[in-house]
Every structure is written in C-alpha cells, then in structure tokens.
Amino acid sequence: MATAGKVIKCRAAVIWEAGKAPSIEEVEVAPPRSHEIRVKIVATGICRTDDHVVKGFFPNINYPVIAGHEGAGIVESVGPGVTCVKPGDKVIPLIYKPLQNLMPDKTSRFTCRGKQIHHFLWISTFSEYTVMPDASIAKISNDAPLDKVCLFGCGFSTGYGAAINNAKVEPGSSCAIFGLGGVGLSVIIGCKAAGASRIIGIDINKDKFAKARELGATECISPEDFKKPINEVLVEMTGFGVDYAFEVIGRVDTELSQHAFISLLGWKLKDAIPKLVSDYMEKKFNTDALITHVLPFEKIGEGFELLYSGKSIRCVLLF
C-alpha cells in the first residue's frame, strides 16, 4: 500500500491521565518494525476493561495511553519477518500479553503532540491505525463482517470460552452467571451451546434480563429481591446449588460461594479465533444480539456513557 514504510497520521482516542475521559486526537503511527504488523482498525467494541484503563484501576499501566482491545481490521503493512499475514488480510488483534504497555522492544509506535503514547495490551484498537506484534494477530476469513466479529477479540471469546474451555460445562448441568454484561451474556451463549439445562442469570439491573433470556437463560434473578445471600437462594432454587458458577461482574467484593476464573489465556487464540469466526459464519451461534449500539468512532464518549448507564451490552465504534 502507498502508506507502507511511512508514518501515518490518523484519529485515536488518547487517555492523557488516569481518570480523564478519552480524547480524540490526531496521532502519528510509525511503520511496523521486525515481526510487527500495522493494521487499519475498522470496528472496535467498548469493554468494561477499557473503562478500567480510563479510571486508572490497573496499577502497572502508564499514561498517556491508547486503550481498546476488542477490534477487527485490515492489514495495512507488515514489518520484516512477518509470514502469518499480508496487506489486505482481515484480522482480529489478540490479547496475548496482559497489561503490556509498550511494544516487546520497550518502545512505542504512537506519538501525539510530540509525546510518546503508550500501547495497551500490544493492540490499542482505539486508533484508526495501530501496530502489533505478529504473535498478537489472527487472520480471519475475508468474508467476515468486521463490525460484528470484532467482539471475538475479547468479550465474546472470554465468556464463551469460560463456559466451553475453562469450565467445560456438561450437558444437563446447571449454571449461574453473575453479571449480564457482554461477557456474562457470552457465558450464557456458551452454556447453552454446551447443553446446560438450567442457566440462571443474576444481575442487579433487571433491564438485562430480556436479552439474557433471548440468548438462553432459563431464569433470571436480582440479588436485591432477596434478603438472604444469593448462594442460599441458588441452593433453594436447585436443591443442591449449581454445577458451575461464573463471576462476570468484575467486582472483587461480589459475594459468591464459587468462582470461575475467566480468562482468554487458556486459549490458543491464533487458531481459536478464526475457528470461532467460521462457526459464526456457519450460524452455529449468533452474537449479533450482544451489539446494542453502533456509533462513529468520534462518539466514543457517548459509547462510554452508554456503558455507565447500563443501557448498552456492547457498543461498537466504526472508523
């Protein structure tokens, strides 16, 4: 492409310091170095983890930083040694190295107003162009709709994988899902695909119940409707407690008798994500219901407001 080897100027959402809302800026994105790939991001979801970066909840994140990690795009150019993709390929960036704030060689490809800007998870998808290591990318089918499968980079795969891979939910089993955001609803999709017979959705926001039922929850309850601890309620409902419990709220003070560790790290993502995309294209499951809002990238602030108000499950931003 004509831009290969050159610095690209483009839009990005920079978080200048912890606690400050992302600000749309013009940034310079340097060309990819050895074993790196520069990607034109087409669509990116907003995940609660991005809000944790905005709020400054991660102690080892340096600012200014470009967050975003649930994206999909097209390869613009590749650095020396890259063999897994070529310009024009459709790709999903992968969360490979938790909370890594610079590229593997400890430098940044982003600058803005003369300052170095940090990366997030090596992929920073809140930028129209972004650079990532070749380990952090999965090539997907060129027919895949990027505005839909961008969720596979984080929220959907985390939740679905927690049910299918981590917990290995068995047919006929009972499951409780605490928190019915994008990740919790993806757990429900996974539990249903695994053949669970009782899928109990738990959230303090009852507006989430209709979507949870649509995706496979057999019952939905709010802890605020009960005086007793919710684990006792679950024992009463099921006679003995549930076989699998998933904590998908993201609050350390949540009262739970069982925990399921939710992580993408158990997946061989480079293989798993393209397979999930193929399964989606073959209509083995439908994740479109998770996308409640679509906004142009400039309206990222509105997207975060929708997350805070509990009105959105996933808001997808389009460049």
Ligand SMILES: NC(=O)c1ccc[n+]([C@@H]2O[C@H](COP(=O)([O-])OP(=O)(O)OC[C@H]3O[C@@H](n4cnc5c(N)ncnc54)[C@H](O)[C@@H]3O)[C@@H](O)[C@H]2O)c1
């Ligand atoms: N790989 C990973 O480990 C990974 C990936 C994605 C997200 N996450 C984390 O998972 C968590 C969920 O992400 P999300 O995008 O679905 O968030 P979200 O904010 O959209 O959903 C959280 C849900 O929990 C509900 N909730 C809040 N307090 C509650 C309570 N006391 N009892 C019951 N429900 C309650 C909220 O109403 C909301 O529906 C976040 O903390 C996020 O950082 C982890």
